[in-house]
Amino acid sequence: MDLGIKGKRALVCAASKGLGRGCAMALAEAGVDLVINARGAEALEATAAELRGFGVKVVAVAADITTESGRAQVLAAAGAVDILVTNAGGPPPGIWSDWERDDFIKALDANMLTPIALMKALLPGMITNGWGRVVNITSQSVKSPIPQLGLSNAARAGLTGYVGGTSRQVAQYGVTINNLLPGIHATDRAVSLDSGVVKARGISMEQAQAERAATIPARRYGTAAEFGAACAFLCSQHAGFIVGQNILLDGGAANMTL
Ligand code: NAP
Numbered sequence: 001m002d003l004g005i006k007g008k009r010a011l012v013c014a015a016s017k018g019l020g021r022g023c024a025m026a027l028a029e030a031g032v033d034l035v036i037n038a039r040g041a042e043a044l045e046a047t048a049a050e051l052r053g054f055g056v057k058v059v060a061v062a063a064d065i066t067t068e069s070g071r072a073q074v075l076a077a078a079g080a081v082d083i084l085v086t087n088a089g090g091p092p093p094g095i096w097s098d099w100e101r102d103d104f105i106k107a108l109d110a111n112m113l114t115p116i117a118l119m120k121a122l123l124p125g126m127i128t129n130g131w132g133r134v135v136n137i138t139s140q141s142v143k144s145p146i147p148q149l150g151l152s153n154a155a156r157a158g159l160t161g162y163v164g165g166t167s168r169q170v171a172q173y174g175v176t177i178n179n180l181l182p183g184i185h186a187t188d189r190a191v192s193l194d195s196g197v198v199k200a201r202g203i204s205m206e207q208a209q210a211e212r213a214a215t216i217p218a219r220r221y222g223t224a225a226e227f228g229a230a231c232a233f234l235c236s237q238h239a240g241f242i243v244g245q246n247i248l249l250d251g252g253a254a255n256m257t258l
Helices: 018-029 041-052 068-078 101-129 147-173 188-201 205-214 224-234
Strands: 009-012 033-038 058-062 083-086 132-137 175-182 246-249
Touching: 009 018, 018 033, 018 041, 018 083, 018 132, 018 224, 033 041, 033 068, 041 058, 058 068, 068 101, 083 101, 101 132, 101 147, 101 175, 132 147, 132 224, 147 175, 175 224, 188 205, 224 246
Parallel strands: 009 033, 009 083, 033 058, 083 132, 132 175, 175 246
Antiparallel strands: none
């Protein structure tokens, strides 16, 4: 399917690895020029080189997107974009009694206030152009909270509420905002979460992964490529009537009808 976005320009945050990288790859394949970001320059440059293989222009900005100065750097390099994909690393696991105010502020900064700041900076240009797409990478935890990820549950719930209202204010200008909710995907983040299980239960990584996969109706982890394809579709010309949705990509793990 031709996604109809060849020649558009996108900012994809936290995109050197994992799900952000999957989104950047799928957009590049659709002919979208990219500004990509991550903190570590080496992996970021390697991803940028791979993306250029699709024949698109790629600017790579090594910066921490969760800080004001990092965002300023990224936004200066990005200028006006047609497509924004927000993403950042997820907060650490723990239990309800672990977290103090500073832990919540850090999680809110990374997973709620950063995407909001990016939308505030870039939505006006999209509105002026009469066309725009925003996809926020959030989490399955928005619909089905994960007990040990309380910081993530809290921050992403806040972003979801903001998107619910904002998406319905900007849709009239041809700008859509939607959230993609990953369940478990085979990325470094999953390895880090599974390492916690390995440590806590004294089992092997293979066993931890097999046990987790067995809880998913699809009986496997998702891939960054299939996540990226869903993101590219939401950014396509065909997705203009999809507004303010929270779309689960979880192999059926969250057992619910809505
Ligand atoms: P990942 O494989 O660990 O990749 C994270 C990417 O983000 C890397 O490119 C990393 O590069 C970059 N990054 C992290 N913190 C950053 C920051 N402060 N500023 C800029 N770039 C940053 O993670 P993932 O699995 O793709 O996860 C992406 C998001 O989805 C996370 O918020 C995660 O919590 C959420 N999620 C993932 C899963 C899953 O199963 N994978 C499930 C639910 C939710 P640098 O480290 O070099 O900055």
